[in-house]
Amino acid sequence: MTERIMAVNPPGVFAGTRLAKLFFCAAACVLVAELIGTLTIPLGGKLQIILMPLLWALLIGAVWGISSPRLPQALQIDRKMQVLSAAVLQPALLIFVAKLGLLVGGNLPTILQSGWALAFQELGHFFGTMVFGLPLALLLGIKREAIGATFSVGREPSLAIIGEKYGMDSPEGHGVLAEYITGTIFGAAFIAIFAGLIASLGIFNPLALAMGAGVGSGSMMAAASGAIAAQETPEVAKQVAAFAAAANLVTVTIGTYFTLFLSLPFTVWLYGKLEPVLGRTRAISSVAWDKGLQRETSENLPQLSAVHLLAIWLASGLMALFGNWYSYKAWPDREILAGLAIIVAVVAVGFAIYRLTKNALPAVLFVSLIAMVLTYPGVPYADAVSVSTGKINFLALATPVIAYAGLSIAKDVPVFRKLGWRIVLVSLVANAGTFIGATLIAQFFVHPHI
Structure with a gap:
């Protein structure tokens, strides 16, 4: 934040x-x-959607x-x-x-x-966005905007990193701004529904799911952890909130450096490898853009x-x-x-x-x-x-x-x-990826020891 x-x-x-x-x-x-x-x-079987007061x-x-x-x-x-x-x-x-x-x-x-679970789940947060989002972005015809949109969940630290390295008028800057806007409008609602669906499957330890919820955005963490906690006993629900908060704190503090020195360089490298294969059928970027978009998204907040x-x-x-x-x-x-x-x-x-x-x-x-x-x-x-x-x-x-x-x-x-539907879909997939990636890694370490 x-x-x-x-x-x-x-x-x-x-x-x-x-x-x-x-x-x-x-x-x-x-x-x-x-x-x-x-x-x-x-939704049939174990699947269900939880609609909580915070979503309303x-x-x-x-x-x-x-x-x-x-x-x-x-x-x-x-x-x-x-x-x-x-x-x-x-x-x-x-x-x-x-x-x-x-x-x-x-x-x-x-x-x-939890030991290594809390430490290594951070890998899932920052590589999950790229692993799930980047291939899809390339298949949909998005070019270097895909780097900005998928190297991390595009919150304010991501804007700062891309802005300093590439400039906000660059394709990478366009991509991270598109991810930022999509996350602002749909992020909390989407992650609440998605996390609730995954939790309803009953295949993940609730504490692993909680660590997956610590994506680095306070509102998205609140929505995701709430959807998970709503399906647990009051005592487990408190633990879910605690683990989500701990994971989110790790993401907010050291996660920025992790993104800068690991996930962004790796995304750039992977883009170079995948784009000639997955993006060869598309000649131009599919991100709708104009010069006014950056200005409209950078409005100063009241003091x-x-x-x-x-x-x-x-x-x-x-x-x-x-x-x-x-x-x-x-x-x-x-x-x-x-x-x-x-x-x-x-x-x-x-x-x-x-x-x-x-x-x-x-x-x-x-x-x-x-x-x-x-x-x-x-x-x-x-x-x-x-x-x-x-x-x-x-x-x-x-x-x-x-x-x-x-x-x-x-x-x-x-x-x-002004944003194309393709970049919106990529953004939502990247948000899902960061949750799933961290949950999978946390599950490996946390189950059955806690």
């Missing part, structure tokens, strides 16, 4: 009323999503934004609101990260027992002050309490409110350290480390912290975050229309 959140907010960036309206819209999405609840669609929140927010021009003005979510929602998504994710860190701390001895950040964390936490009560039957009593206060405090302290260190390392790292320390066995008051924060379900905290993502989607639809 690229940290573009600023501590100082210049006058006139956006009004507080716009932020308040965004909270209202996100809360409405969460309310309706939780009331719909979790639906299971059987994503879809409701997306439909709301796309249909806004036809709604009364008071209910419209204009482009400025959509851009603001994208900016709010980043700090809101830290609430979810803190909750997962608290789960990781208590489960850290078990996670450490957020410390007051705005605190409001985002509190509002998102309070939204989560409704789902925690309605879906998980935990009334927000004094202990749960104390747990929410601890989570917000962990985020605030972790983000403050991030700022004091001049953004040297990602904020998610500091937030995760503080949370893990608080619940690590043997640390004073670790049990009390675990009990109070443990009463807040991690999926309830994920739903408001995904709602922000949904409300931001409409701004990317015009860009998405």
Whole structure:
């Protein structure tokens, strides 16, 4: 997750009323999503699709934004609101990260027992995208755009790597931007459905699936781990969340260097070997592109002050309490409110350290480390912290975050229309590949030892 959140907010960036309206819209999405609840669609045999509240929140927010021009003005979510929602998504994710860190701390001895599983699953994340996506891209006629689209799951670090090495106006830059937009619009929904389908087969250890869910995107990790956890017992579901968080933290921190020095060079090498064979029937690239695409995808996010950040964390936490009560039957009593206060405090302290260190390392790292320390066995008051924060379900905290993502989607639809269907298909296959690749490697090491 690229940290573009600023501590100082210049006058006139956006009004507080716009932020308040965004909270209202996100809360409405969460309310309706939780009331719909979790639906299971059987597909025959063991296969099934799990549709959770966080997926409903994503879809409701997306439909709301796309249909806004036809709604009364008071209910419209204009482009400025959509851009603001994208900016709010980043700090809101830290609430979810803190909750997962608290789960990781208590489960850290078990996670450490996984040993090589957690270390080597990273190979699957970064080579899975290329192994599955690159051949398909070449068969569909995509040329060097395939490198940018398949060397990694195209989130912000991937944009930075390709931009520095090739430039964003290059074919490789076009490819990674196409992957980025496709992942933004469809990533969470697709990976939730796909991970749920794979989990329903019953052939993989749920902890291996959890490590596969740590793809390096907070929203996609939340969606995938939620779909897996929904099919497990409450105790196993907590372990799924913890392992997914640990894998995601590895991907976010060391994964960038892994991508830069291993997966990108290997993808370039493999492209040189496969393109003359698989791409020989296609003479030109199939990626629709124009000069305005890069400009439209690089819009600056609003800057957020410390007051705005605190409001985002509190509002998102309070939204989560409704789902925690309605879906998980935990009334927000004094202990749960104390747990929410601890989570917000962990985020605030972790983000403050991030700022004091001049953004040297990602904020998610500091937030995760503080949370893990608080619940690590043997640390004073670790049990009390675990009990109070443990009463807040991690999926309830994920739903408001995904709602922000949904409300931001409409701004990317015009860009998405400029992309060819081939690059979209390749992007989805690459996302599936990173999940399957990491799960397969983790399964080899984790089964049956954990």
